[in-house]
Amino acid sequence: MSQLKNIPLMLVVCALSSGVALAKLAPPSDEAKAKAEEGKAKAAHGDKVAAFQLCNSMDKVAQRHLKENKGRKPVETPKCQDPGPFQYVAAAPAAAAVPAPAAAAAPAAPAPAAAKTK
Numbered sequence: 001m002s003q004l005k006n007i008p009l010m011l012v013v014c015a016l017s018s019g020v021a022l023a024k025l026a027p028p029s030d031e032a033k034a035k036a037e038e039g040k041a042k043a044a045h046g047d048k049v050a051a052f053q054l055c056n057s058m059d060k061v062a063q064r065h066l067k068e069n070k071g072r073k074p075v076e077t078p079k080c081q082d083p084g085p086f087q088y089v090a091a092a093p094a095a096a097a098v099p100a101p102a103a104a105a106a107p108a109a110p111a112p113a114a115a116k117t118k
Contacts, residue, residue, distance in 0.1 A: 048083035055080035
């Protein structure tokens with residue numbers, strides 16, 4: 001029965017803590033964005049390395065299988081592509097990379113007025 005007395009207290013605590021959980025975070029800085037982009041690039045490179053290693057291991061298994069079963073004909077498969085070492089090149093900011101054209105900045109000419117009829 002003593003647990004039922006704590007229910008209103010627990011509801012108040014949950015209500016007050018939900019406001020903290022829903023608070024808006026500040027936007028990330030440029031440095032944080034750059035670090036996130038580098039992390040994405042590293043993860044993508046890691047995926048390419050894993051695919052390369054898987055391709056090599058599958059080739060080894062296929063070669064061993066063909067050696068043990070000499071009656072089979074080998075199937076042509078594409079070569080495994082080595083991704084090479086990780087190289088990250090930071091992208092230039094989008095605003096500096098694409099200058100705004102002057103024509104787009106100029107206002108459009110006003111439309112000619114319609115002729116009045118009497």
